[in-house]
Amino acid sequence: TTVTVSATASHPIPTTLWGQMFEDISSGDGGLYGELLQNRAFQQVTPGTSAALNAWSAVNRASISVVADSTPLSNALPNALRVQIPSGTTGQSGVANSGFFGIRVNSAWTYTASFFYRFPTASSFRGNAQVSLQASNGQVLGSATVALSGAQTSWTQVTVKITPTSSPSATNNLFVVSLDGAAASGQTINFGLFSLFPPTFKDRANGMRMDIAEALAEMQPSFFRFPGGNNLEGQTTATRWQWNNTVGPLTSRPGRVGDWGYINTDGLGLFEYLLWCEDVGMQPIMAVWDGFALGGTSVAEAAISPFVQQAIDQINFVIGDPTKSAPAALRSSLGHPAPFTLNHVEIGNEDFIGNSPSTVGYRWNHFATTLRSTFPQLRFLATSDLNSPVLSPQPQEWDLHVYQTPTWFAQNSFMYDGMARDGTLYFEGEYAAISTNPNDIFGSPADGRLTFPTVQSSVGEAAFMTGLERKLLVVLVVIICIPIHPGHHIGNSDIVFAASYAPLLNHVSNSQWTPNLVSFDSANVYRSTSFYVQKLFSLNRGDQYIPSTLPSQTGTLFWSVVSKQTNTIIIKVVNVATSAQTVTFRLPFSGIASTGTAQVLTGAATASNSPTTPNAVSPVTSSIEPASTFPYNAPANSLSVLTFGIN
Ligand SMILES: O=S(=O)(O)O[C@H]1C[C@H](O)[C@@H](O)[C@@H]1CO
Numbered sequence: 049t050t051v052t053v054s055a056t057a058s059h060p061i062p063t064t065l066w067g068q069m070f071e072d073i074s075s076g077d078g079g080l081y082g083e084l085l086q087n088r089a090f091q092q093v094t095p096g097t098s099a100a101l102n103a104w105s106a107v108n109r110a111s112i113s114v115v116a117d118s119t120p121l122s123n124a125l126p127n128a129l130r131v132q133i134p135s136g137t138t139g140q141s142g143v144a145n146s147g148f149f150g151i152r153v154n155s156a157w158t159y160t161a162s163f164f165y166r167f168p169t170a171s172s173f174r175g176n177a178q179v180s181l182q183a184s185n186g187q188v189l190g191s192a193t194v195a196l197s198g199a200q201t202s203w204t205q206v207t208v209k210i211t212p213t214s215s216p217s218a219t220n221n222l223f224v225v226s227l228d229g230a231a232a233s234g235q236t237i238n239f240g241l242f243s244l245f246p247p248t249f250k251d252r253a254n255g256m257r258m259d260i261a262e263a264l265a266e267m268q269p270s271f272f273r274f275p276g277g278n279n280l281e282g283q284t285t286a287t288r289w290q291w292n293n294t295v296g297p298l299t300s301r302p303g304r305v306g307d308w309g310y311i312n313t314d315g316l317g318l319f320e321y322l323l324w325c326e327d328v329g330m331q332p333i334m335a336v337w338d339g340f341a342l343g344g345t346s347v348a349e350a351a352i353s354p355f356v357q358q359a360i361d362q363i364n365f366v367i368g369d370p371t372k373s374a375p376a377a378l379r380s381s382l383g384h385p386a387p388f389t390l391n392h393v394e395i396g397n398e399d400f401i402g403n404s405p406s407t408v409g410y411r412w413n414h415f416a417t418t419l420r421s422t423f424p425q426l427r428f429l430a431t432s433d434l435n436s437p438v439l440s441p442q443p444q445e446w447d448l449h450v451y452q453t454p455t456w457f458a459q460n461s462f463m464y465d466g467m468a469r470d471g472t473l474y475f476e477g478e479y480a481a482i483s484t485n486p487n488d489i490f491g492s493p494a495d496g497r498l499t500f501p502t503v504q505s506s507v508g509e510a511a512f513m514t515g516l517e518r519k520l521l522v523v524l525v526v527i528i529c530i531p532i533h534p535g536h537h538i539g540n541s542d543i544v545f546a547a548s549y550a551p552l553l554n555h556v557s558n559s560q561w562t563p564n565l566v567s568f569d570s571a572n573v574y575r576s577t578s579f580y581v582q583k584l585f586s587l588n589r590g591d592q593y594i595p596s597t598l599p600s601q602t603g604t605l606f607w608s609v610v611s612k613q614t615n616t617i618i619i620k621v622v623n624v625a626t627s628a629q630t631v632t633f634r635l636p637f638s639g640i641a642s643t644g645t646a647q648v649l650t651g652a653a654t655a656s657n658s659p660t661t662p663n664a665v666s667p668v669t670s671s672i673e674p675a676s677t678f679p680y681n682a683p684a685n686s687l688s689v690l691t692f693g694i695n
Pocket residue numbers: 071276277278279397398449478550551561
């Protein structure tokens with residue numbers, strides 16, 4: 049194959065092209081969000097049930113149960129853990145939490161532990177509670193003590209620091225709050241809102257788990273779509289994600305039954321998401337709920353305006369003027385008086401599921417009409433099937449999703465070339481090769497579903513991604529007839545302004561969906577082969593697109609050429625075949641450097657990075673010798689990123 053490369057760039061690469069899609073799908077609580085205790089505040093549980101005690105257990109004959117406290121810690125947190133220390137016990141007695149399928153204990157860290165307590169009946173008890181991290185055999189790995197008083201009948205919070213004395217490799221450790229059984233014999237104490245935090249990314253209070261945060265930041269994403277995805281929607285209107293329930297003190301956050309089969313604490317809330325975006329240098333692509341819940345209910349047209357108002361308030365929390373808007377004033381009071389960066393707001397999620405198409409017409413109309421007139425500087429994304437039904441007002445942007453086979457991705461890198469050029473911009477908001485079985489994409493592993501990305505799935509995605517980069521070319525000629533929308537860099541001359549693999553992240557011990565870009569357990573992070581594809585594209589995105597001979601749509605070799613600060617050329621070459629192929633580039637540039645680098649991701653088609661083989665496949669860097677006629681031998685099943693200087 050010979051590829052003739054143009055001497056001049058055709059236009060800029062959108063700066064937002066590569067980023068991340070996030071929702072809590074075994075990825076927020078117990079994952080990116082730093083809290084190490086599961087069911088820390090007994091949110092959304094039924095007192096007196098065993099489910100209410102999820103992740104909690106009694107230590108040394110204590111009697112424990114979740115109660116609806118007659119004096120609730122707060123309106124949002126009405127439940128308490130009642131602990132009765134039995135009479136006649138010796139040794140430490142109390143409660144233990146097993147974390148999210150384990151707790152990592154690291155002696156290099158200082159943990160911050162806290163809880164609220166009160167004595168429902170005043171007592172003369174005065175004594176210490178021991179707050180500790182323990183191995184499963186009871187060995188104390190780290191501990192601190194805090195004085196409790198039986199005179200404390202109203203809620204009070206105590207906080208301690210714990211620096212473990214060892215770092216066991218085992219993670220089936222416990223967080224324990226206990227009292228001396230003899231001294232506390234017969235005492236009854238109510239506890240609420242426990243918390244155990246390790247050090248966090250950028251040392252943020254209520255922040256992110258460092259190793260996961262660092263892995264995500266390593267991809268240098270330009271945007272972060274949140275809070276979903278399905279988890280935005282709720283199974284019912286009442287359980288939808290509501291911004292105002294996720295901000296302010298943790299005692300003001302009731303949590304909610306999420307859409308992935310477990311309770312969300314909402315400790316990772318709107319303010320934490322926005323600070324996270326700033327800390328990583330991403331702009332939000334923020335969703336607002338649009339009147340459809342996944343259980344199939346739609347808000348009636350006549351009842352929709354309060355939900356539109358809630359979306360207005362959510363957006364004002366992000367960008368409003370604190371002197372004019374209460375939500376903006378709330379943002380300011382939390383420590384961020386300046387508005388956050390926000391350009392794109394998504395209205396709903398997958399408004400093509402079930403019966404949502406039957407009501408998306410009026411729902412979109414009310415949300416888009418009101419939000420566009422309230423926030424003319426923002427662009428709003430539709431999430432229904434493209435122009436089916438036809439929406440009014442016409443969407444400025446669409447979020448399209450595709451889950452398919454590796455072969456589908458390799459054969460559809462021209463998907464956007466066929467899109468109508470009418471000024472509409474596209475966000476490929478969710479894409480991933482998830483199954484090798486075209487007849488059962490969403491099936492089980494026995495039917496071809498991937499548990500982790502494989503070299504084959506990742507290279508198929510890479511082929512598709514060269515199309516997302518390349519597609520720029522076809523739109524250039526029509527760019528002049530597109531109304532230039534104020535405040536948007538339509539000069540990027542791009543109809544795909546953003547793309548993100550989904551899902552981003554999952555706990556391997558509690559998956560709701562596979563494969564995922566990054567997996568983790570309580571002590572490790574696993575970077576998949578698709579993570580490396582995303583990272584290679586994101587870190588080598590260039591700033592100008594350079595046209596070249598188009599690949600064959602159904603071939604097995606794909607490429608894209610970009611330049612960076614005019615003096616560097618980056619060629620991405622994808623070979624989806626199971627044998628090596630040579631592609632010869634005819635390079636018209638002057639002053640081609642005699643050496644350059646190749647970063648190559650390749651391996652056996654079915655190879656994966658996983659807990660058992662965490663580093664099976666990762667990019668290998670070697671040198672290349674570019675020239676005006678430059679043959680490159682692309683390995684089987686590979687993505688190669690070739691970089692060299694020109695002048
Ligand atoms: O069941 S699906 O609709 O396929 O779920 C998908 C689509 C949805 O937006 C996202 O939350 C989820 C996994 O990424």
